[in-house]
Amino acid sequence: MTQSQLDPTPRPATAGATLLEVDDLHVEFRQRSGVVNAVNGVSYTLAEGETLAILGESGSGKSVSAQAIMGILDVPPAVVRGAIRFEGRDLLQMSEEDQRQVRGPGISMIFQDALSSLNPVYSVGWQIGEMFRVHQGASRKEAKQKAIELMDRVRIPAAAKRVNDYPHQFSGGMRQRVMIAMAIALDPRILIADEPTTALDVTVQAQVMDLLKDLQRETGMGLILITHDLGVVNEVADRVAVMYAGRIVERGTVDDVFTDAGHPYTEGLMNSVPQVEAKGGRLQPIVGQPPNLAAIPSGCPFHPRCARRRLGAEAAPGRDCAVDVPPLRLVAPGREAACHYSEEVLGV
Amino acid sequence: MSEPIPTGATAVSATAPASATARGPLGETLLEIKGLQKHFPLTQGVLFKRTIGHVRAVDGVNMTLRRGETVGLVGESGCGKSTVSKLLVALEKPTGGSILYKGKDVARMSGRALKEYRREVQIIFQDPYSSLNPRMTVGDIVAEGWSVHADIAPRKNRLERTQELLDRVGLNPDYVNRYPHQFSGGQRQRIGIARALALRPEVIVCDEPVSALDVSVQAQVVNLLEDLQDEFGLSYLFIAHDLSVVRHISDRVAVMYLGSIVEEGTDEQVYTTPSHPYTQALLSSVPLHEPHLRGQKDRILLQGDVPSPADPPSGCRFRTRCWKAQDICATEAPALVDRGQGHPAACHFAEARAVVPVDVD
Numbered sequence: 001m002t003q004s005q006l007d008p009t010p011r012p013a014t015a016g017a018t019l020l021e022v023d024d025l026h027v028e029f030r031q032r033s034g035v036v037n038a039v040n041g042v043s044y045t046l047a048e049g050e051t052l053a054i055l056g057e058s059g060s061g062k063s064v065s066a067q068a069i070m071g072i073l074d075v076p077p078a079v080v081r082g083a084i085r086f087e088g089r090d091l092l093q094m095s096e097e098d099q100r101q102v103r104g105p106g107i108s109m110i111f112q113d114a115l116s117s118l119n120p121v122y123s124v125g126w127q128i129g130e131m132f133r134v135h136q137g138a139s140r141k142e143a144k145q146k147a148i149e150l151m152d153r154v155r156i157p158a159a160a161k162r163v164n165d166y167p168h169q170f171s172g173g174m175r176q177r178v179m180i181a182m183a184i185a186l187d188p189r190i191l192i193a194d195e196p197t198t199a200l201d202v203t204v205q206a207q208v209m210d211l212l213k214d215l216q217r218e219t220g221m222g223l224i225l226i227t228h229d230l231g232v233v234n235e236v237a238d239r240v241a242v243m244y245a246g247r248i249v250e251r252g253t254v255d256d257v258f259t260d261a262g263h264p265y266t267e268g269l270m271n272s273v274p275q276v277e278a279k280g281g282r283l284q285p286i287v288g289q290p291p292n293l294a295a296i297p298s299g300c301p302f303h304p305r306c307a308r309r310r311l312g313a314e315a316a317p318g319r320d321c322a323v324d325v326p327p328l329r330l331v332a333p334g335r336e337a338a339c340h341y342s343e344e345v346l347g348v
Numbered sequence: 349m350s351e352p353i354p355t356g357a358t359a360v361s362a363t364a365p366a367s368a369t370a371r372g373p374l375g376e377t378l379l380e381i382k383g384l385q386k387h388f389p390l391t392q393g394v395l396f397k398r399t400i401g402h403v404r405a406v407d408g409v410n411m412t413l414r415r416g417e418t419v420g421l422v423g424e425s426g427c428g429k430s431t432v433s434k435l436l437v438a439l440e441k442p443t444g445g446s447i448l449y450k451g452k453d454v455a456r457m458s459g460r461a462l463k464e465y466r467r468e469v470q471i472i473f474q475d476p477y478s479s480l481n482p483r484m485t486v487g488d489i490v491a492e493g494w495s496v497h498a499d500i501a502p503r504k505n506r507l508e509r510t511q512e513l514l515d516r517v518g519l520n521p522d523y524v525n526r527y528p529h530q531f532s533g534g535q536r537q538r539i540g541i542a543r544a545l546a547l548r549p550e551v552i553v554c555d556e557p558v559s560a561l562d563v564s565v566q567a568q569v570v571n572l573l574e575d576l577q578d579e580f581g582l583s584y585l586f587i588a589h590d591l592s593v594v595r596h597i598s599d600r601v602a603v604m605y606l607g608s609i610v611e612e613g614t615d616e617q618v619y620t621t622p623s624h625p626y627t628q629a630l631l632s633s634v635p636l637h638e639p640h641l642r643g644q645k646d647r648i649l650l651q652g653d654v655p656s657p658a659d660p661p662s663g664c665r666f667r668t669r670c671w672k673a674q675d676i677c678a679t680e681a682p683a684l685v686d687r688g689q690g691h692p693a694a695c696h697f698a699e700a701r702a703v704v705p706v707d708v709d
Binding site (some may be wrong): 157172202205231254259268270275278279 | 425
């Protein structure tokens with residue numbers, strides 16, 4: 001896997017210093033029935049003011065890798081290896097208390113299901129204010145005042161009136177705003193958004209994504225957006241990493257990857273999704289099912305579903321899709337793909 | 349509310365686009381929904397329940413479904429689209445209006461006629477995890493309908509028929525004795541489709557059939573539904589919130605907001621010349637997949653949330669969030685009629701406006 005320091009992907013003009021380096025991250029879950037390899041050597045970097053989308057289907061390891069960064073995996077059964085460097089310091093080498101000190105104000109996360117992420121028996125104002133009480137030792141009164149300011153910032157109407165309301169009194173979109181308010185309370189350098197709009201209607205999704213982009217412009221935070229929605233990636237992200245079976249299979253700027261995919265899986269995803277711009281012809285689905293992470297296929301994990309695979313005598317020496325694991329390599333300027341035959345996919 | 353679509357045979361060819369006829373000739377009207385209403389009572393009190401109001405989940409829906417066509421019903425959560433699907437398969441009784449199936453009122457059906465209706469109008473549910481009984485084998489699930497409708501499959505050939513059905517929906521026929529938990533989400537949805545097909549239906553109500561599936565699997569199920577439609581001449585009412593999927597599969601599209609239909613037309617009419625402000629806002633919110641189209645879209649951000657269906661706004665239901673609202677919108681509910689834009693829209697100030705850029709590729 002490519003070293004993150006050598007990451008050749010060009011930064012967008014707005015990006016600043018590197019905030020986060022994930023280096024050869026592995027996460028496995030040891031179970032009685034065997035080992036589930038959820039993340040298998042994932043590396044990426046995130047710079048200030050940048051939005052990195054991690055695109056993948058369920059079971060691709062996109063959420064687990066983010067949970068490893070947040071330190072919210074249960075260890076054991078989870079085993080985390082590799083390095084997660086936040087502003088140069090490896091979180092995995094720190095004591096748990098030190099990790100908490102770094103992550104608390106530095107990295108925060110929002111989840112898909114805002115209702116189950118909020119505590120139903122405390123008012124939203126109390127839950128937002130908790131950030132200030134715990135991390136800054138603020139008084140209850142100060143905390144509440146700051147909660148109102150934050151609710152204003154995430155554009156919850158009549159914030160002063162609603163600060164004492166409970167989560168069930170808010171709509172889905174408003175609850176997600178409450179979550180965002182809690183996440184940005186301590187002005188984090190990195191916000192990880194795990195499917196933040198998947199449970200929301202499309203008009204509300206547009207409002208929430210707009211809010212996240214505005215907050216990012218104001219604070220210059222780095223945003224990691226985990227999603228399965230190609231449209232959201234295209235409209236919001238600068239760079240994209242496509243994950244499959246716990247690996248990054250393609251990485252590059254959104255413009256490059258979405259204009260001309262360099263991995264057959266990315267290509268398959270693009271072809272299988274209907275678009276709102278045109279009725280389109282018959283959809284071209286990827287055959288088969290995503291793999292079981294307890295029994296990932298040998299060689300390229302995508303080869304059983306791949307239309308471009310080359311096996312046995314058809315394959316070039318050392319590039320048999322069922323035998324040789326393709327490394328994530330530079331296949332075009334600023335583009336990396338983990339496919340032996342990526343140049344054919346790109347048509348170069 | 350006026351009739352949205354003329355039902356005469358001559359009018360059909362006038363409104364049908366070329367894409368609809370390519371899937372097979374549009375035939376007779378199978379389902380005709382007129383002024384359909386479902387109001388759920390809101391009660392207060394434990395022992396002596398008093399009705400203090402009604403949730404107007406469905407409030408005056410008109411729609412037609414013809415043989416061999418797919419009508420897409422789109423709307424956001426809480427707009428009443430799933431209640432429409434339950435009313436159609438007679439899981440709920442309408443509180444007003446009527447559903448005519450082949451000209452007969454479903455509410456007045458009983459005995460044999462109702463039984464026949466329930467066989468001919470089948471449903472596929474959104475969640476393939478909770479809609480299949482975990483204690484029944486796949487074979488039993490698919491064949492269960494035959495214990496009621498015994499004449500559809502002769503008793504001795506049932507195993508064979510079940511295996512044929514599994515094969516047809518793309519499952520290994522040898523899996524007939526497996527249980528639902530042994531299948532993935534996409535495979536379970538195929539089981540649900542086989543179950544619906546087993547009774548040789550005319551109409552299948554698809555209530556968010558691909559929403560719970562992964563993107564790569566979604567396309568497999570959409571293609572399967574299209575193939576089955578061609579093969580068996582099925583008619584679909586396709587209910588979904590995903591506007592891209594609905595455009596892909598539908599011949600005609602109806603957009604629903606807070607219990608009623610605000611715009612209706614062919615997929616081309618609704619998507620390229622949306623005329624109701626809500627449809628425009630909805631379409632403009634859909635993220636596009638093409639980098640070169642990014643930023644070319646006419647973004648309309650709606651303010652606020654959908655009002656409660658227990659206390660909908662007077663007049664036009666969308667007026668509280670509409671940028672075009674005038675005094676008339678609060679007093680008079682706009683009829684779903686063509687105001688010169690080529691297809692019906694329920695807005696006093698309906699005006700075609702392209703919000704989705706056309707992909708030239």
